[in-house]
Amino acid sequence: METGRFTQTDLAKYPFLKETAKLVKQLGLKIEEVANPDMAVILNRAEERVREAILSISVGKKREANVEIPSFPVALMLVIATKNSFIKRRYALAEAKQAFSDMQAESSEKILAIARDFDWNIELNRDFAVPLEFAVSFADYLRNTTHLRDKKWKLVNRLLANGKVYLNKQDVTRLLQEEVQRRIEKRLEATELPALPEKIVEIATRLLELAKESIGQEEMEGFPKVVTQSAFPPCIVALYEAASKGRHLSHIGRFTLTSFLVNIGMSPEKVAELFKSFSDYNERLTRYQIEHIAGERGSRTRYTPPQCVTLQTHGVCVNPDALCRRVRHPLTYYKRKQRQFSSSLPKAS
Amino acid sequence: MASRDFVYKKFSEFYSNPSTVTPQLSMIGQRELGFLLFKERVMVRHKSFESMSSLKRFLSETVPSDVYHSCAYYENPEAEMSKKGWLGADLVFDIDADHIPTPCDKVHDEWTCTNSKCGFSGKGITPEACPICGGQKFETKTWACELCLEAAREETAKLIDILEKDFGFSHQEMRVFFSGHRGYHVQIEKDAVKTLDAMARKEIVDYVSGIGLSILEDEAKGKTQKRRRSTPFHLHNFGWHKRLKLGLQSFIMRATKDDLKNVGIKGNYAAFLENREVLLKRCIEENRWDSVRGIGVGTWRKLAKYVQSLEAAKIDTVVTTDIHRLIRMSGTLHGKTGLLKVEFPAKSLEDFDPLREAVAFKEGTARVSVSEAPEFRLGDNTLGPYKNQVVELPTAAAVLLICKGRAEVAQ
Numbered sequence: 001m002e003t004g005r006f007t008q009t010d011l012a013k014y015p016f017l018k019e020t021a022k023l024v025k026q027l028g029l030k031i032e033e034v035a036n037p038d039m040a041v042i043l044n045r046a047e048e049r050v051r052e053a054i055l056s057i058s059v060g061k062k063r064e065a066n067v068e069i070p071s072f073p074v075a076l077m078l079v080i081a082t083k084n085s086f087i088k089r090r091y092a093l094a095e096a097k098q099a100f101s102d103m104q105a106e107s108s109e110k111i112l113a114i115a116r117d118f119d120w121n122i123e124l125n126r127d128f129a130v131p132l133e134f135a136v137s138f139a140d141y142l143r144n145t146t147h148l149r150d151k152k153w154k155l156v157n158r159l160l161a162n163g164k165v166y167l168n169k170q171d172v173t174r175l176l177q178e179e180v181q182r183r184i185e186k187r188l189e190a191t192e193l194p195a196l197p198e199k200i201v202e203i204a205t206r207l208l209e210l211a212k213e214s215i216g217q218e219e220m221e222g223f224p225k226v227v228t229q230s231a232f233p234p235c236i237v238a239l240y241e242a243a244s245k246g247r248h249l250s251h252i253g254r255f256t257l258t259s260f261l262v263n264i265g266m267s268p269e270k271v272a273e274l275f276k277s278f279s280d281y282n283e284r285l286t287r288y289q290i291e292h293i294a295g296e297r298g299s300r301t302r303y304t305p306p307q308c309v310t311l312q313t314h315g316v317c318v319n320p321d322a323l324c325r326r327v328r329h330p331l332t333y334y335k336r337k338q339r340q341f342s343s344s345l346p347k348a349s
Numbered sequence: 350m351a352s353r354d355f356v357y358k359k360f361s362e363f364y365s366n367p368s369t370v371t372p373q374l375s376m377i378g379q380r381e382l383g384f385l386l387f388k389e390r391v392m393v394r395h396k397s398f399e400s401m402s403s404l405k406r407f408l409s410e411t412v413p414s415d416v417y418h419s420c421a422y423y424e425n426p427e428a429e430m431s432k433k434g435w436l437g438a439d440l441v442f443d444i445d446a447d448h449i450p451t452p453c454d455k456v457h458d459e460w461t462c463t464n465s466k467c468g469f470s471g472k473g474i475t476p477e478a479c480p481i482c483g484g485q486k487f488e489t490k491t492w493a494c495e496l497c498l499e500a501a502r503e504e505t506a507k508l509i510d511i512l513e514k515d516f517g518f519s520h521q522e523m524r525v526f527f528s529g530h531r532g533y534h535v536q537i538e539k540d541a542v543k544t545l546d547a548m549a550r551k552e553i554v555d556y557v558s559g560i561g562l563s564i565l566e567d568e569a570k571g572k573t574q575k576r577r578r579s580t581p582f583h584l585h586n587f588g589w590h591k592r593l594k595l596g597l598q599s600f601i602m603r604a605t606k607d608d609l610k611n612v613g614i615k616g617n618y619a620a621f622l623e624n625r626e627v628l629l630k631r632c633i634e635e636n637r638w639d640s641v642r643g644i645g646v647g648t649w650r651k652l653a654k655y656v657q658s659l660e661a662a663k664i665d666t667v668v669t670t671d672i673h674r675l676i677r678m679s680g681t682l683h684g685k686t687g688l689l690k691v692e693f694p695a696k697s698l699e700d701f702d703p704l705r706e707a708v709a710f711k712e713g714t715a716r717v718s719v720s721e722a723p724e725f726r727l728g729d730n731t732l733g734p735y736k737n738q739v740v741e742l743p744t745a746a747a748v749l750l751i752c753k754g755r756a757e758v759a760q
Contacts, residue, residue, distance in 0.1 A: 121541075129586070130587065138516060139542060145552070146548035146549050146552060152563070154552065154555060154561045154563075155556045156552075156556045156562050156588075157562065157564075158588060159585070159588050160515045161515060161587055162514070162515075162517040163517020247477075248486070310548075310551055312561070313666050313670070314666050314670075315666075
């Protein structure tokens, strides 16, 4: 393996790299020692990392490598100790964004080295006809873009030739940001915790309090219990009408409609009613399928409807309206529209 | 029932014949197998086999009408869905004449309204609703004519071209099959694609189908969402843009006034037809898209949209995105035709003759009473058309007509 691709400064800047992890291992940092007074500067920096992530999706000002490097694994430990999924996501995002911004100033070779730390199949583009610096395998590209919303990330809008997607530095680093976020989220998945020093628990509790203050209520809100038909997105309106008239629905159409209705709080009995007018209606089977989707049977997973992009691919998306342009999931549409209604209603006193 | 028994007997002979070669199924131990049972007409799923020889024994003992395997690899192929332990899946594409508009307009297909009080029937593409009673459920008898198969072949050729030039798969990495009915399958078992999730596969589907091309959108969102402007039209020389360019070139070279009308261009036919050379050279080759008066951004976009539909490979989108899909196994019989699913090299797609290579029953004849069948070919035999008559047919043809519900064994 190539060693020495990264300097000490790099390792401090990109603490999520495999090489940094190796270095930390060599340092032999012990959990019990973290609470020692001579480690205070590291512990403080670790807390700052998480605090800044919660408050402003950043990780605060950098220190010298000998503080910066060990503060990352300690910060991970603090986040795990909060046992809070919001903090986990938020912290991973903050570190990833910081990495993205730091990578802007790096040389192409350094970018290659970081990408290869994530096992990417990437090389510098040698085809002068293409004015883009990097060539990345389409599989690595797809793994990191399917969550990105902007149309420019769709593979169909990219330069794809011979299995390689051609990208500039800005785009490559944006994809690496996704990669960093996933790697950190993965490290935060650990649920089995060793006995933690009191000091750590204390800080974790403090961070949790902070998070609770700054999480908007919106995050916690579920769906109101009343089904508001006028808030259905156009695709669901079309499916709903087709179903109530007994018109044939594709498999994915039925699934979308059922999972949508179940998720907004309609009872399986009520949903089954809707499918009654189908000529191939079979009560027992229909009930079974609906309860399966609702998570009352089988794998006990409650299924949600597919995302808008998936519905587009399979031809279920019809008559998108202005609100559709701003959401990427039929349930989000419903939630927003419903909120619009309730805010425009006169307040009952 | 005698007819069903006859087909069952033929399938049984096929699977127990020691000279029948069933091609090796890769990673057989990690795949789920599924079978449609002949008599019970039920699907048996979640089976797994250690080896080809145990699978072959099962086939000869059970004689299913259709045999499927998962594209996916599992830790426990026999466990229920949520406990299988998904390890990865081949990347598969399904092209079926059912999903493609074909030049035959499916005149050979028959549909019957299943409303017990109605029962109206007709030929061709099944309507949305019955013209008599308005019912929307039909029983169909399909047929695969040479035009259907040819249309499916053309879509497959486009798919292979995209997978090769854009996605970089070699002909060796693309396994191509005739499905045994009306279409083709393309399967890629390369490690790099096995772990792609459903969302990543959806992006591949969109690419192959040309869905979401921003160049084809009339308006782009401005910085502030309110202000809209028409996006300029410009194509570079890679990926889909290159495909659009090539498509535009060939369209411009042979377009007639009627073609232009079809595409939705109004009025400026002359500007178009008299300037072919300029359009090809200045606009497409030199990227000066506004150099012909009367042919602006709107026209180019309309043309490009039309060309996109020509260049896209019309695949069954659901199959590719389903990472647990069961797909027919190569070397087994199709219950609707008695033909084999057969593999052939990607490079010989052009010369491949499905109605010869997929024939399984090569010996003997059978007397059948045919209700109705169009003229058709199997191997070197051109047969039919038949209507309400008893004929002596080669076994493969007799099985095909019985499976298609067009004939019964003659008493």
